[in-house]
Amino acid sequence: MTMKSLSVKTISLAVAAAVALGGAMTAVAPSQASAGELAILTWEGYADSSITQKFEDETGCAISRTYVGSNDEFPAKLAAGGSIYDAVSPSLDTTGILAKMGVVEPIAIDMLPDWEDIYEGFRAHPSVAGAEGWLPPEGTVWAVPYSWGSIAWMYRSDKFDTPPDSIEIFWDPAYAGKLSIWDDKTNIYAVARYIFGRDVNVYDLSDDQLAQVRDKLIEAKPQMRKYWATAGELVNLYANGEVIFSNTWGGYQSALLIEQGIPMVEFIPKEKADGWQDAWQIVKGTPNMDCAKKFVVYMQSPHAQCQMSAVMGYSMANATAAKECLTPEMYESLHQGDWTYIDGLDFWQEPIRVDAVIETWNAVKAAQ
């Protein structure tokens, strides 16, 4: 090979490398999304096109969706930085964490036309309205309430002679490999109530209590087939005959399974069940602020609320909308404004030591 051909070759290679490097660096630079786009981080089904179509048509904001499998993913994904998401929909045990982390914007109340129609308890909730030390500016809130429901339990009614009324079958070897629970820290709450009684404050467990819950959950492992991570995974586990009993996002997966002809029954166990409330938040510094604001306004509107309830089977945050669009039977079965039912649920709060709770659940998953 002559010197000339070598140098031509080396230089062209170097140029190629430089171009590749330059290209790669452009690719890693945060892409500036143009106005009219909205990236949301949410639960499966929450931004179903039947809910959001009207919004997209009216505003021209195109929605892209990313799904989470647990509330703990919201802080994790937003802490990683970069304005990737514009709006998020955590539960009220997590909205406060995001507010304290400084990754969400306060939302002005006078911007929200449906605000007065939202249940009072929802509007005044500290995870919405803020609390001492992390109050939002006057006239704003940290989150816009959307929906609520229970972490119910469900089972295949053709597989049980006596309907279960408790989670005690976790520890019954007759059900080895036939049960499933959500891959989430909230299992700690269910088992804590089983051990320490239904009125224990599950959001402030001591190290000793957490250790007892951990051991009890490890004891239940032989009965577990799989920890489900997404709604779709749980539906498949039942549909493929793998499991017969699990917890569930009340109203959602059971409806999907009944559609497939699988006889499912939901129930609230005698140990009591968790309740959850979800709300929308706007990510701090989003370049798509206009779309994000319109979106949280829209999601509280009667149209979006009624569509959400129809698609997901969840109860609405907007009390007026619930009265308008639900049949009396639906209104009752969704427990809209049913305070005895609501008081019977243990609504999620931000745990005092959320990292200790997460670590306890991780220790259960790691155990032999």
Added chain:
Amino acid sequence: MNLAQQKRLSFAALMTGPILWWILVLLVPYVIMLMISFYSKQFPFHVPDFQFGNYLKIFDDPQYFQVLLRSLKISVLVSLVTFALAYPLTYYLVFKVRSHRVRMIIYVATIIPLWVSYLLRAYTWKTILGTEGILNSFLMWIGIIDEPISLFLYNQFAMVVTMAYIFTPYMVMPLFASLEKIPRNLIEASKDLGVGRMGTFLRVTLPLSVPGILAGFTFTFCLSFGDFISPQLVGGPYSNMISNVVATQFGIAMNWPLGSALSMIMLFIVVAIITMSDRFERAGRLDLN
């Protein structure tokens, strides 16, 4: 510009890009990860610090050690299973298949799954191994079992099967390369000198294919050791691997310092394995001379 200068300049032009790239995407991230592994956690963030608490925790809290041991066990099993499958297959391909065409067709058919998405291949095993899956249906159809067996899916067995299937090409490729390179006259010489088939295999073919075996083991071990998809898809409650724990620390647990410390330990194990396999290979080479 004289020739020497020109040579230096073109060398610099050639190497600047790759060196910058290497520093930017390999060296800098490793250094950052090493630094974070000494930081302190302060939920939901972490603060700069220099302390060994994260490493101590990994050795102190049995959950991390258990998962580390489980990952090592699974990776060794996957490597052994792929070896047991790949060696006879490759041997047959190289020494028994006469037609070059047929040999290439079988070889390509073996490694072609590499072009199919990992997720798709792992999902496929779910439909095969499930309670109402293909394997159970088949066993019930031929009458070996009356009730579906749930032991095929959502456990470590399913993980080993899935990973062994997915990583087999990584064992076949280096084995194929090293077996093909063995000069046939060495094998003929061995036979001429009255050594039987088994003796020739054990004393000529097998030792000469050691570099391929080592490369195959290193590939399959390191790939399985770092895998976190198959535990999620086909693993069960006892299937958490070290990469799942690392992913959790950087995700929901928001404990980047602990996640970095775990990653450094994984990196150390992988580098140790690669170094060891390199040493073995060199030692083998010396013996032959």
